[in-house]
Amino acid sequence: MRTVALAGPPNVGKTTIMSRVCRANLEVGNWPGVTVERKTCTYEFRGDRxxxxxxxxxxxxxxxxxxxxxxxxxxxxxxxxKPDAVVVVGDALNVAGAVRVFLEIAELGYHHVILAVNMLDEAERAGIGIDLKRLERELGVPVVGISAKRGYGIEHLKRAIADVVQGRVEPNPRSPRYPREVERAVKELAPEVGERLPEYPPRWAVLKLLEGDPELLRELEKRDPELLKRVKEVKKRIAERTSHDPAVLISQARDELATRIARNCVTGRPSLSRQDRIDRVLTHPVWGTLIALGVLGTVFASAFLLGDPLSELVEGAFEHLAGFARSLPAPWSDLLAEGVIPGVGTVLAMYPYVFVMLLLLTVLEDAGYTARLAALASGLLARFGLHGKTVFPAVLSLSCNVPAITASRIIEDERARLLTAIVVPLIPCGARLEVITFLTAKLPDPWRVPAAVSIYVVALSLFVATSYILHRLLFGKPEPHRGHVIELPRLRKPHLRTVLTVTWLRSNEFLQKAGTIILAASVLLWVATRYPEPLGTGGSAIELVGKALEPVTVALLGLDWKGAVALLNGIVAKEIVISTLAMLHAHLTPENAYVLTLVSALYIPCAATIGAVYSETGSMRYAALSVAANLSLATLVGAAVHHALVALGG
Incomplete structure (x- = not known):
């Protein structure tokens, strides 16, 4: 089987291309050792797979x-x-962006490269013409024009892949040339760097070292500290002679070549005035923030509106299943009816809510709104003296804290990077979103959406405030930062097939978790409710632990021992909060439900997140600081809200 990689900038339609080429064969998982999503598919063409x-x-x-x-x-x-070929996918409205990625891949030594210019239909509507033949000559590789959304050009792309992989076409990719001082440095350092880092192409490795690539710098420091010292001296020499950092010179050379090639091959200019006006509103610090809150509220309102009836159907099905389980012989009847079915069933009853929210969030992502949200957040963070690039880990955190902590590496400022890794767990992840939805669904109708939105407002406010305060305490007053420049894709109509495919793949992870971690936790919780004595006698393991915590949680948060145990179990995985409450038949007042939601969204992150903080910072002190910050803030905010609600209710 031949392997072909799809590369390119974000939001250029790679997933849509895969769904067109492979039809229903799309599979999703994670790349080895990380939580970055990996999509693969297989197809046949002219007898080859x-x-x-x-x-x-x-x-x-x-x-x-x-x-x-x-x-x-x-x-x-x-x-x-290595793959047999690489297809670089680009947006027809931003050919230069695709060419930049192409140039970097060409520098890796790849010859079997194809450029697929996607969204040709949108370019035509915008008055853009692309000379694909000239682009082929400029780049030295096959160039295919396609519209994945409409299915146009897909067969042509398959033929181009087959021709390149099977040697019928021999591409000769163009590589950029850099300023004289940079080329001199490459010639000087390449032989030794090639010996010390043999797994990398020598020219490419030197360029990355000059750009300040953190991974290559770490590798070279381990293998040859003296050579690393020489690299730093060469970088300093280039900066002194050119008055520019080598990374800037290299980036400028690529950008200028990409822009020149695009200018030679693209005719007409898109009418962006309407988009510009929309972008100015969406990224405005006041109007953009209000719109973002409105969008978040709409997502929750839609999830509750569509999810409620479906969730009730799932709950009803599991109640019937529990009734059947009670007819089985002991101990299976008790284990299934009082342990597994309530624990797993209550979590699965959340699936309609999760699916609707993921569907709407995928629509926003495919439409290009998520990039505007990132640009808005970058500007707001910069106003508080925080690094603009903090926005990338912050946005990633909404899905999962673990890759977000790893993504803090993008921040060059060491102190800002450490702080981001420490405080990013304050942002509610996907698992905490499930808890937020489950608990706020228990509130009276008019309060559900405002309550859910308020959790995010509180969490994000604490994220910004804690970052700023910790920076002042640990490192002094933050230096003012500019917001990070973010390339905005065009706003476009979401592609239904892509949205449904991606939503299903993402929500499927929720189902897998329910069938593994939640199932195992439900069995363990059932054991803890039966031994050494049955639940209700005061002698079960879960009651003994809960009753020991109850004086503290009642005094501070108004939560009884069942709420205390739910929070304790949630340290392993946040969804277990839901299972625990269901298995213990916990009764929550609206005030209890809101306080428990707030604390669940803010307190100690899951075990995987704590491990990620330690791994990224290399310090138990910083990992402990992250846990302490989350726990302290959750307790303080939860206690303040509880006592305020009691005072208002009284």
Whole structure:
């Protein structure tokens, strides 16, 4: 089977291409050792089988982020071996962006490269013409124009892949030339760097060292500290002679070549005035924030509106299943009816809510709104003296804290990077979203959406405030930062097939978790409710632990021992909070439900997140600080809200 990698910037339609080429064969998982999503599919063409692998969308192969590192490691053959060909996918409305990625891949020594210019239909509507033949001559590789959304050009792309892989076409990719001082440094350092880092192409490795690639710098420091010292001296020499950092010179050379090639091959200019006006509103610090809150509220309102009836159906089905389980012989009847079915069933009853929310969030991502949200957040963070690039880990955290902590590597400022890794667990991840939805669904109708939105407002406010305060306490007053420049894809109509495919793949992870971690936790919880004495006697293990915690949780948060045990179990995985409450038949007042939601969203992160903080910072002190910050803030905020609600209710 021949392997073909799909590379390119984010939001260029790689997933849509895969669904068109492979139809229903799309599979999703994670790249080895990380939580970055990996999509693969297989197809046949002219009797040969091919496997497509979707690399994470990236503008660069410098390993500042987890996505960039994953894409680069695969292209270097460090994951599954090198692919037989690479298809660089680009947006027809931003040809220069695709050419930039193409130039970096060409520098890795790849010859079997194809450029697929996607969204040709949108370019035509915008008055853009692309001379694909001239683009082929400029780049030295096959160029295919496609519209994956409409299915146009897909067969042509398959033929181009087959021709390149089977040697009928021999591409000769163009590589950029750099300023004289940079080329001189490459010639000077390449022989020794090639000896010390033999797994990398020598010219490419020197360029990445001059760009400040953190992974290559660490590798060289381990293998030859003296050579690393020489590299730093060469960088200093280039900066003194040119008045520019080598990384800037290299980036400028690539950008200028990419822009020149695009200018030579593209005619007409898109009418962006309407988009510009929309973007100014969406990224405005006031109007953009209000719109973002409105969008978040709409997502929750839609989830509750559509999820309620479906969730009730799932709950009813599991109640019937529990009734059947009670007819089985002991101890299976008790284990299933009082342990597994309530624990797993209550979590699965959340699936309709989760699916609707993931569907809407995928729509926003495919439409290009997520990038505007990142640009808005970057500007707001900069206003508080925080590094603009903090926005990338912050946005990733909404899905999972673990890759977000790893993504803090993109921040060059060491102190800002450490702080981001420490405080990013304050942002509610996908698992905590499930808890937020479950508990706020228990509130009276008019309060459900405002309560859910308020949790995110509180969490994000604490994230910014804690970052700022810790920076002042540990390192002094933060230096003012500019917001990070983010390339915004065009706003476009979401592609239904892509949205449904991606939503199903992402929500399927929820089902897998329910069938593994939640199932195991439900069995263990059942054991803890039966031994050494049955639940209700005061002698079960879970009651003994809960009753020991109850005086503290009642005094501070108004939560009885069942709420205390739910929070304790949630340290392993946040979804277990839901299972615990269901198995213990916990009764929550609206005030209890809101306080428990707030604390669950803020307190100690899961075990995997704590491990990620330690791994990224290399310090137990910083990992402990992260846990302490989360726990302290959750307790203080939860206690303040509880006592305020009691006072208002009284």
């Amino acid at each position: 091919y496997r497509l692998i979707d690399l994470p969308g990236t503008y660069s192969l410098t390993a500042f982020s987890e996505d960039q590192r994953v894409a680069r490691d695969y292209l270097l053959g460090r994951t599954d071996g």
